[in-house]
Amino acid sequence: MRFLVAAAWVAVLTGGVAFEAIAAKTAAESRDQAVLDRIFDDAMERYGLPGMAMGVIEDGEVTYARASGETVAGSGDPVTPATLFKIASNSKAMTAAVLARQVDAGKLRWDDPVVKHLPQFRMHDPWVTREMQVRDLLIHNSGLPEGAGDLMLWPEPNHFDRDDIIAGLAHLKPERSFRSGYAYDNLLYVVAGEVAAAVGGKDYESLVRSELFEPLGLSDCRVGEWSRDEAGSVAQPHMRTDEGNVAIRVDGETVPAITSAAAGGVRCSLDDMLAWGRNWLVPTREQLRWLSSKQREAMWTPHTILPLPRRSREWDGTHIRAYGYGWRLADVDGEWTVSHTGTLSGMYSVLMLLPDRRSGFVVMINGNGSAARTVLTSTLLKYFTRRDETVDVAHYAGLLESDRSGAGASRVPDTSSRKPARVLDLQAYLGTWRDPWFGEVRLCRQDDDVRFVSSKSPRLSGRLMRVRERHLVEWDDSTVDLEPWVDFKPPGPGRSARMTMAKVDPDGDFSSDYEDLDFVRVGGCG
Structure with a gap:
């Protein structure tokens, strides 16, 4: 009989312990x-x-x-x-x-x-x-x-x-x-x-x-x-x-x-x-x-x-x-x-x-x-x-x-003075350009503007703008992440005209890898 009573008390006590453990776990889960x-x-x-x-x-x-x-x-x-x-x-x-x-x-x-x-x-x-x-x-x-x-x-x-x-x-x-x-x-x-x-x-x-x-x-x-x-x-x-x-x-x-x-x-x-x-x-x-x-x-x-x-x-x-x-x-x-x-x-x-x-x-x-x-x-x-x-x-x-x-001043230059590029200033560089991996882009006159249009990446299309002594492309699509500078090198002995690009924001996302482009002029706009 004493054994049965003791066993009963053990069952009650362990049941209480188990109940308390479940309650504690539930409370912890609730807190989490x-x-x-x-x-x-x-x-x-x-x-x-x-x-x-x-x-x-x-x-x-x-x-x-x-x-x-x-x-x-x-x-x-x-x-x-x-x-x-x-x-x-x-x-x-x-x-x-x-x-x-x-x-x-x-x-x-x-x-x-x-x-x-x-x-x-x-x-x-x-x-x-x-x-x-x-x-x-x-x-x-x-x-x-x-x-x-x-x-x-x-x-x-x-x-x-x-x-x-x-x-x-x-x-x-x-x-x-x-x-x-x-x-x-x-x-x-x-x-x-x-x-x-x-x-x-x-x-x-x-x-x-x-x-x-x-x-x-x-x-x-x-x-x-x-x-x-x-x-x-x-x-x-x-x-x-x-x-x-x-x-x-x-x-x-x-x-x-x-x-x-x-x-x-x-x-x-x-x-x-x-x-x-x-x-x-x-x-x-x-x-x-x-x-x-x-x-x-x-x-x-x-x-x-x-x-x-x-x-x-x-x-x-x-x-x-x-x-x-x-x-x-x-x-x-x-x-x-x-x-x-x-x-x-x-x-x-x-x-x-x-x-x-x-x-x-x-x-x-x-x-x-x-x-x-x-x-x-x-x-x-x-x-x-x-x-x-x-x-x-x-x-x-x-x-x-x-x-x-605390990272320091932004390295993005001020381009607020931008104005549409003048067709006459770029006459020598208008035409079709080719990069060996990116393919062709056209830099041609449209009305009074100079337009940059990629043949294989249509969202990379926009208007050429002048900022002091440099040019940049202002993309038509505002969701394109970064604008690029566009720089020209005139032709020389045995060398065609070249066009290179770079991010306006030098700290911009690396996937806009304009710096890897190296265009050579291959034809006109006709």
């Missing part, structure tokens, strides 16, 4: 939800974002998934966890994974020469052409300038195809020796996609669908041509104006395939990006059959050392940054992180994984979200690595604003 809600709301309000989706994985489980705002500002169409966003360069890890699948299958080796699979591939230096391996396409060590040739990819839409990309690479001059350092590259990811297609026996888009989306159940993700209506909710990019958020380059009913798909052309929902993240953090048996542990390790192995910005040292205690196959690797507050960002005009994303915690987060924004992404990334990292209620959106927003205000 409140912390994440505050981070989400503070970022949306502070940066006036049109829409955002944010998800958190903790110990392998999705513990938070929230979306808010509109797919198009003012439309009333809500952003949801199923809304598609452009993930931009987060596509690179998907391209690398498709190649890793081919390595697992024995169809490809990382150290295969690229020319083994693409005989037409050429770099500027014949030795680099011969020595470049498949792995080199993924790790930004080619020796090319940062963003070299990106004007063949953006602004979209344009008429450059993947054959143009491969042919154009031969004319892009390196700024350093092969494998001597890091410079971010997009064109070689397009080449990587073509290697995957050559080995896989189908075009890149079909390969991504069959080798990645289908086996991982990423049913919302899209690449290539697809129907906007069939996809359902699709976020559109926005720019910020005095009137607020304005949608730009809104998709038509049919979303076309794009040349840059392997470098940055995939769209996914928050739900699918969280599933993609969990595949890396807590792979199931089926997912380990989809991609082996050996290839997962190869993708997360440091291959190229990255520069270490002051902000990373001061905010995150980072000692080293490196690039794997489609992923950035770094230590943050003593913990290993694997991540990537995605940036396109009016669209920003980040996927951050903390493998030792089996945790991570995703943020996708359909507006002018550069600062918001920086602040959210740091705030959410501290949610894991250094939980402190005083470290919030306001804290990192203040640090970022202080960084920018």
Whole structure:
């Protein structure tokens, strides 16, 4: 009897302990939800974002998934966890994974020469052409300038195809020796996609669908041509104006395939990006059959050392940054992180994984979200690595604003005195010009103006303006990111007239690689 009574009391007491443990867990979860809600709301309000989706994985489980705002500002169409966003360069890890699948299958080796699979591939230096391996396409060590040739990819839409990309690479001059350092590259990811297609026996888009989306159940993700209506909710990019958020380059009913798909052309929902993240953090048996542990390790192995910005040292205690196959690797507050960002005009994303915690987060924004992404990334990292209620959106927003205000005077020159260029002043330079990788542009009179018109990138069309002793192009399309200077060199003995270009803002985005252009006049305007 005493035993039965004692057992009964033990059951009551342990039941009480269990109840208290459940209650404590529920309270902790509630607090965490409140912390994440505050981070989400503070970022949306502070940066006036049109829409955002944010998800958190903790110990392998999705513990938070929230979306808010509109797919198009003012439309009333809500952003949801199923809304598609452009993930931009987060596509690179998907391209690398498709190649890793081919390595697992024995169809490809990382150290295969690229020319083994693409005989037409050429770099500027014949030795680099011969020595470049498949792995080199993924790790930004080619020796090319940062963003070299990106004007063949953006602004979209344009008429450059993947054959143009491969042919154009031969004319892009390196700024350093092969494998001597890091410079971010997009064109070689397009080449990587073509290697995957050559080995896989189908075009890149079909390969991504069959080798990645289908086996991982990423049913919302899209690449290539697809129907906007069939996809359902699709976020559109926005720019910020005095009137607020304005949608730009809104998709038509049919979303076309794009040349840059392997470098940055995939769209996914928050739900699918969280599933993609969990595949890396807590792979199931089926997912380990989809991609082996050996290839997962190869993708997360440091291959190229990255520069270490002051902000990373001061905010995150980072000692080293490196690039794997489609992923950035770094230590943050003593913990290993694997991540990537995605940036396109009016669209920003980040996927951050903390493998030792089996945790991570995703943020996708359909507006002018550069600062918001920086602040959210740091705030959410501290949610894991250094939980402190005083470290919030306001804290990192203040640090970022202080960084920018202390960065020194802007190097953008004053061009407010601009006036339309005089036709008579440029008479000797009117005509058709050709760059070996960008193709032809026409610099010709139209009424009283001189017009710059690219044959293969129609959005790069505008009016030539004069600013003191120099000329610049004022683009017709205000969403084209940066204006360029245009400079002329007269013909000489055995030398044709030349035209070169450079960013008016010397610190502008590297993808506007005007500096890599070198035009020769090849004909008149007739």
